Amino acid sequence: MEEVPLEAQRSQAPEAESGHGAHTRITIDSPGAMQELGRRIAGLLRPGDLVLLTGELGAGKTTLTRGLGEGLGVRGAVTSPTFVIARVHPSLTGGPALVHVDAYRLGGGLEEMEDLDLDVSLPESVVVVEWGDGKVEELSEDRLHVVIARAVGHEEVLDDVREVSVRGVGARWDAGAGLQALAGALPK
Numbered sequence: 001m002e003e004v005p006l007e008a009q010r011s012q013a014p015e016a017e018s019g020h021g022a023h024t025r026i027t028i029d030s031p032g033a034m035q036e037l038g039r040r041i042a043g044l045l046r047p048g049d050l051v052l053l054t055g056e057l058g059a060g061k062t063t064l065t066r067g068l069g070e071g072l073g074v075r076g077a078v079t080s081p082t083f084v085i086a087r088v089h090p091s092l093t094g095g096p097a098l099v100h101v102d103a104y105r106l107g108g109g110l111e112e113m114e115d116l117d118l119d120v121s122l123p124e125s126v127v128v129v130e131w132g133d134g135k136v137e138e139l140s141e142d143r144l145h146v147v148i149a150r151a152v153g154h155e156e157v158l159d160d161v162r163e164v165s166v167r168g169v170g171a172r173w174d175a176g177a178g179l180q181a182l183a184g185a186l187p188k
Helices: 031-042 061-072 110-116 118-124 179-183
Strands: 010-012 023-028 050-054 086-089 097-102 125-130 143-150 162-169
Touching: 023 031, 023 179, 031 061, 031 143, 031 162, 031 179, 050 061, 061 097, 061 125, 061 143, 118 125, 162 179
Parallel strands: 050 125, 050 143, 097 125
Antiparallel strands: 010 023, 023 162, 086 097, 143 162
16 A cells, blocks of 8 residues: 555544543545545444534545455445445455445435445444435434645645544443554654
């Protein structure tokens, strides 16, 4: 695997938020760095994990998910499932499948998502839902929320810069489950 330069730094130390897991913030400076962050997050995931991705259009949600897929060793190109709503990427390594959902066009909550049978897929898969806030939280008490925001500043300098907030919710993430390592020593 090619080493990708990744300038990321912890801008806030991991901390418990109201007893709901750990929290860390990371500055990402390129699409390659976003993909590398996805690979690192994949190393923390296990079957049954639910990951919610939030960010404006073009923020890097699918790029992060592409890195998750690489880190999980799944089959198929990870692309935006906007028009098919969900894609399943089986594991090539005996690990969990990646179920990649785009809830952008779905207006309702969990009721509308029921047709996707995410509750059936969740125990043996890693389920990643773009635009899932307010729609799928009921699937699991333990989940990872990833919020991607464009950095504020001069556009020419900060065009690819993103502030990524990773927050674990529930007992699975209460001890941090390695979130603090996400912004640790990264490849140069």
